[in-house]
Amino acid sequence: MIYDIAIVGSGPAGLSAAINAKIRNKKIVLFGTENLSNKLTVAPSIDNYLGFFDISGEELKDKFQKHIESLDIEINTNKITNVYAMGDYFALMSGENMFEAKTVIIATGIQYGKPIKGEEEFLGKGVGYCATCDAPLYKGKRVAIIGYNKESEEEANFLNEIASKTYFIPMYKNEGLYRSVNIDEGIEIIKEKPLEIKGSKLVDKVSFKHKNIDVDGVFVIKDSSSPKTLVPGLESHGAHVKVDINMNTNIPGCFACGDCAGKPYSYIKSAGQGQIAALNAVAYLEKLKKNNTKTE
Incomplete structure (x- = not known):
């Protein structure tokens, strides 16, 4: 199966992207963890998420869980280690497993702390x-x-x-x-x-x-992978992926949102960017469809 949209990350950005893509009737696959987001679950109190104030991270996570379950969205717990742009589609690798999608949304969060000396140098070499x-x-x-x-x-x-x-x-x-x-x-x-x-x-x-x-x-x-090691050729600025206002990266069909796309690190900002990424991925798919129709 070739999915319309593959989403890597199950924090607020990834979940928001998933529900907005699903509402638009796209075939999606959402990669993440069963507890959705370690960063979210440990938050003692969240007061700046519109409509939900004085709420713990665990309580907000439960609301996210109910929302995706209401849309029959499941979390695929395969850990994606590489995403390759193959021209007409993307190949997402997890060990011996490969998933294919026409578009990809990167919502992996941010890595805290510097990599260990030699970590990036020997990536793929042990x-x-x-x-x-x-x-x-x-x-x-x-x-x-x-x-x-x-x-x-x-x-x-x-x-x-x-x-x-x-x-x-x-x-x-x-x-x-x-x-x-x-x-x-x-x-x-x-x-x-x-x-x-x-x-x-x-x-x-x-x-x-x-x-x-x-x-x-x-x-x-770690809780999240560095996007630049996850997606070869992805342009970054420090720890963040370079994106435009529509969450486009430098790779056509690849979008990024949430903390990995830059500051401020905020749950509500991440959710908003997830929606933007999903809607622009849908628009990209429509453009592909029209171009393919013209060439037939």
Whole structure:
């Protein structure tokens, strides 16, 4: 199946894009997580979302959930690691799985903090962002999981079933989370900040202040992926995707919205941009349809 619109990200921007595209009767696929948005669920109070004041992030998330369920929109939990522009369509990769869509909306949120030294240099050369996607490549090998969220623990446990040695490096800012790390027996936990991912042509070690560990692969598990590593050729300005007022990127048929498209970082702004992206994706599809009709 070739979808009309593929949406990557299930925060307010992605969800808004999904409902507006669905209302316009487009075939959509929405990639995200079951809890929709980690950033949203931890918000203690939201007071600037029109119509919903003095509401917790968890409560707002529940309202978002009911809205998408009312339109029969489901979350596809396959983690998209690459999006390739193929001319007439886009190929979205998740491990051995590939999804095809005529247009793509990037709503991945913003990455906080700088990448680890060597992370971007060795992307695709031993560094990856989805352990469950690339696990078969590391059967019987030594791997490290650098985890920025609790979901990374599940990926470490999964990978440990096939790897010869698994290291887990928790990068949680909340010290309390360290005490609740749910890691299977046999996984070595390193509670030290990694300084650099090293190698020659491929990754071969991770260095810390007081030691190095030899590895064949490193997985960096974050809440969001950098759009410029997700979509080759996508123009960015710092951490943000370059977009125009209609949420167009430099790649025809590819749109971006929400935090990844720039400041201010606001739930209501993200929802508004999601609508703009969806409506312009619909207009782009109509333009494609007319052009194809003329050439027939």
